[in-house]
Amino acid sequence: MHFMPSTSASRFVAAAAAILLTATGVSPRNPLLAQGRGRGAAEAHKNGPWFGVALPPPPGKEPAVIVGDRAPRPVTLPPGEAATLELTAANIRADLETIVNISKESRRTKEVGSGQTWGRISGLPSGEKSIDWGIEQFKKAGIADVRVQTFKQDARSSFWFPMSWEVRLLADPSFGPGSADVVLESAIPLSPSELPAGTLTAPLIYVGTASPAVLQHIDVKGKIAVQLIVPQGHMVFERGPAVSRDQDLIKRGAVAVFNIVRLPGNELARDFNNCGGLCFNLGSRDGLFMESVFDRIAQAGLDGKFRAQITLKTESRTNLTAKNAVAVIPGSRSSDVLVIDAHADAWFDGAGDNADGYSVMIALARHFAKPQNRPERTLAFVASAGHHSPGINGPRNFLQLNPDLAQKAILMVNIEHVSQRNFSPARSVADDGTREFVADSGEAPIVAGVSNKSPFIDTLFQQGVTRYGVNFISEKSDMGSGETGGFGDIKGAKITIMQAPPLYHTTGEVLDVISTPGLERMARFVAYFIKEVGKAPTAQINP
Numbered sequence: 001m002h003f004m005p006s007t008s009a010s011r012f013v014a015a016a017a018a019i020l021l022t023a024t025g026v027s028p029r030n031p032l033l034a035q036g037r038g039r040g041a042a043e044a045h046k047n048g049p050w051f052g053v054a055l056p057p058p059p060g061k062e063p064a065v066i067v068g069d070r071a072p073r074p075v076t077l078p079p080g081e082a083a084t085l086e087l088t089a090a091n092i093r094a095d096l097e098t099i100v101n102i103s104k105e106s107r108r109t110k111e112v113g114s115g116q117t118w119g120r121i122s123g124l125p126s127g128e129k130s131i132d133w134g135i136e137q138f139k140k141a142g143i144a145d146v147r148v149q150t151f152k153q154d155a156r157s158s159f160w161f162p163m164s165w166e167v168r169l170l171a172d173p174s175f176g177p178g179s180a181d182v183v184l185e186s187a188i189p190l191s192p193s194e195l196p197a198g199t200l201t202a203p204l205i206y207v208g209t210a211s212p213a214v215l216q217h218i219d220v221k222g223k224i225a226v227q228l229i230v231p232q233g234h235m236v237f238e239r240g241p242a243v244s245r246d247q248d249l250i251k252r253g254a255v256a257v258f259n260i261v262r263l264p265g266n267e268l269a270r271d272f273n274n275c276g277g278l279c280f281n282l283g284s285r286d287g288l289f290m291e292s293v294f295d296r297i298a299q300a301g302l303d304g305k306f307r308a309q310i311t312l313k314t315e316s317r318t319n320l321t322a323k324n325a326v327a328v329i330p331g332s333r334s335s336d337v338l339v340i341d342a343h344a345d346a347w348f349d350g351a352g353d354n355a356d357g358y359s360v361m362i363a364l365a366r367h368f369a370k371p372q373n374r375p376e377r378t379l380a381f382v383a384s385a386g387h388h389s390p391g392i393n394g395p396r397n398f399l400q401l402n403p404d405l406a407q408k409a410i411l412m413v414n415i416e417h418v419s420q421r422n423f424s425p426a427r428s429v430a431d432d433g434t435r436e437f438v439a440d441s442g443e444a445p446i447v448a449g450v451s452n453k454s455p456f457i458d459t460l461f462q463q464g465v466t467r468y469g470v471n472f473i474s475e476k477s478d479m480g481s482g483e484t485g486g487f488g489d490i491k492g493a494k495i496t497i498m499q500a501p502p503l504y505h506t507t508g509e510v511l512d513v514i515s516t517p518g519l520e521r522m523a524r525f526v527a528y529f530i531k532e533v534g535k536a537p538t539a540q541i542n543p
């Protein structure tokens with residue numbers, strides 16, 4: 001990814017230090033155990049560079065979560081249900097891999113600047129490829145009415161791109177012999193951060209949770225404030241408080257803010273935008289390293305010596321274009337429309353957001369394209385440009401460009417993040433309570449948002465659990481995601497099927513964390529859902 005010569009050198013030194021620690025019987029795998037917060041720390045710097053604190057792992061060295069050999073629980077079909085080939089786990093998994101490969105190509109070809117960020121990005125070729133793949137599948141399935149619809153970015157919008165960057169912790173001789181600069185590989189700038197001078201060097205200051213009770217004791221003026229964010233679940237739930245504390249730190253005079261995001265692994269995490277200034281997210285392992293160094297610096301009375309150098313190049317792009325693909329299968333009984341949507345765009349590999357939902361949606365289109373499965377109501381499958389790229393909204397453009405379908409839509413179902421495995425903090429890393437996340441045998445919890453709280457639709461979700469073993473959460477919800485928001489003008493029920501696991505919008509969301517049987521569970525459930533909704537009176541669907 002992003003090596004600088006001096007970083008490689010510092011990694012080498014760290015490796016040497018680790019061997020030394022092993023020789024003395026202290027495990028280098030456990031940085032906090034090795035250093036022991038408050039235990040023998042005064043002598044720690046004698047152990048080597050950076051007060052003897054173990055350096056964070058190089059990028060790609062360790063996965064965000066551990067996926068062991070035990071497979072997820074297999075699919076069991078309800079009695080009498082045929083094992084239709086197009087809905088089988090292996091077939092959907094193959095499509096999922098094809099979709100993720102579009103992201104990998106975006107990374108390999110450095111689609112964005114230095115290649116530090118990648119994805120299936122609407123407005124760029126990777127986004128277009130993602131939709132083109134869907135068009136091909138719709139056509140191969142034999143669907144006659146496939147609409148390819150291109151649209152322009154809203155004239156008031158611009159798309160901020162981080163082209164290249166580096167966050168470098170500057171070594172100081174007082175940190176111990178052999179200390180060399182450390183580049184934090186998990187650092188990622190947040191939209192719309194700018195650094196017109198190109199580079200900035202400033203002292204670092206740790207501000208903990210950055211609450212007013214803490215900040216009354218700390219002067220952040222002229223410094224880079226480092227705050228700790230511990231998301232409950234994933235980052236979305238933390239957006240409000242995290243961003244307002246970032247903004248407060250900038251208002252108090254911080255020249256930049258680093259968010260240590262305490263999630264599994266050491267991943268680049270895309271969230272917490274609009275912080276009011278220059279802001280970066282950092283992964284857990286880089287964050288733990290910094291926190292340990294802050295402690296050593298405090299204990300050694302070296303306040304003010306810990307500094308970072310930031311470089312950043314960005315670009316704003318306008319007049320971008322993107323496209324949706326819409327496949328229409330006419331109903332046998334009614335011209336009422338059921339819209340089945342999956343967004344095709346993604347940050348990074350996006351195996352769970354939303355390659356899983358997209359591959360499930362394509363499997364369903366293949367299923368209902370077969371004459372023997374012809375639906376009673378008309379189905380409109382949407383491979384959507386999604387909602388990540390500013391001014392390029394897939395759902396809104398779908399409604400605008402397909403008034404015939406939009407007006408007759410009595411229900412929309414958005415299949416978004418549906419088959420990521422569940423992770424538990426199961427493996428102990430250190431004796432201070434730090435734990436690593438391990439995948440278990442099920443899928444992460446799935447929320448079923450039903451905008452109109454229809455009791456009939458809720459019953460179908462209950463059957464999803466009992467018939468297919470889909471891991472829906474037990475509480476009813478009327479939530480709608482960002483993608484669902486674009487369908488606001490549809491009069492009927494808007495259904496969001498969505499997981500919210502901790503690797504959402506991070507580089508950790510890779511193929512390994514997807515449950516292959518989970519893809520089939522979800523595909524079979526949604527197929528059942530569509531058939532039942534197809535038969536039901538409109539008054540039950542939209543009471």
Ligand SMILES: [Zn+2]
Pocket residue numbers: 343353354416417483
């Ligand atoms: Zn999504």
